[in-house]
Amino acid sequence: QVQFVESGGGLVQAGGSLTLSCTVSESIDNFAVMGWYRQPPGKQRELVAAHTITGTTYGDSVKGRFTFSTDNAKNTMYLQMDRLVPDDTAVYYCNGATLTSNYWGQGTQVTVSS
Numbered sequence: 001q002v003q004f005v006e007s008g009g010g011l012v013q014a015g016g017s018l019t020l021s022c023t024v025s026e027s028i029d030n031f032a033v034m035g036w037y038r039q040p041p042g043k044q045r046e047l048v049a050a051h052t053i054t055g056t057t058y059g060d061s062v063k064g065r066f067t068f069s070t071d072n073a074k075n076t077m078y079l080q081m082d083r084l085v086p087d088d089t090a091v092y093y094c095n096g097a098t099l100t101s102n103y104w105g106q107g108t109q110v111t112v113s114s
Contacts, residue, residue, distance in 0.1 A: 001025075002024065002025055002026055002096070002101075002103050003024070003025040004022055004023075004024055004025075004094050004095070004096060004103050004104060004105035004106075005022065005023050005024075005025075005105060005106070006020060006021065006022045006092065006093070006094050006105040006106065006107065006108040007020070007021050007022075007023075007108065008020040008021050008108060009092060009108030009109045009110045010109075010110070010111070011111045011112075011113065012084055012110070012111070012112055012113070013112070013113050014084060014085055014086055014112055014113065014114050015083060015084065016084050016112075017080070017081060017082045017083075017084065018081045018084065018110060019078055019079065019080050019081070020036070020078065020079040020081070020092055020094075020108060020110070021076055021077075021078055022036075022076065022077045022078075022079075022094030022105055023074070023075060023076045024075045024076070024077075024096060025075070026075065027072070027075060028070060028072055028075050028076075028077065028096070029072060030098065031096040031097060031098055031103075032052060032053075032097060032098055032099060033050055033051065033052050033095075033096070033097040034050075034051050034070070034077050034094075034095065034096045034097075035047070035048070035049050035050035035051055035068065035077075035094070035095050035096075036048040036049045036068065036077075036079045036092060036093065036094055036095070037092070037093045037095055038088075038090035038091065038092045038093065038110075039090055039091050039093070039107075040087070040089060040090040041089070041090070045093070046059060047059045048062055048066060048079065048092070049062070049066060049068040049079060051068050051070070051077075056068045061087070062081075062088075065081065065082050065083045065084075066079060066080065066081050066082070067079070067080040067082075077094060079092070079094075081110070084110075084112045085112060086112045086113070086114045087112075088110060088112050089110060089111050089112050090109075090110060091107040091108065091109050091110075092107065092108050092109075092110055093105050093106075093107045
């Protein structure tokens with residue numbers, strides 16, 4: 001069973017930064033798409049960043065502030081979040097997809113105080 005395990009969430013003041021990590025139990029080279037999603041309180045889950053071999057797509061609200069990266073040797077993906085605002089408050093989920101399966105982490109809470 002493939003596992004995605006997030007870490008790095010927490011409470012931060014507006015204008016601050018956080019880095020989320022997601023470690024996968026197998027090689028991340030096995031996944032056609034990797035990325036991050038978030039679910040704000042009372043809202044639907046939304047795209048934060050999705051990475052394929054051709055590049056990374058960011059949600060409109062995070063463009064220029066968030067950066068997706070990977071360390072393939074560690075089977076880990078990251079989400080660097082800068083200039084955080086209260087609207088970034090959400091549970092953040094990492095995701096990986098193959099042609100036949102879709103995997104999610106358990107989620108990590110990010111809270112941005114004003």
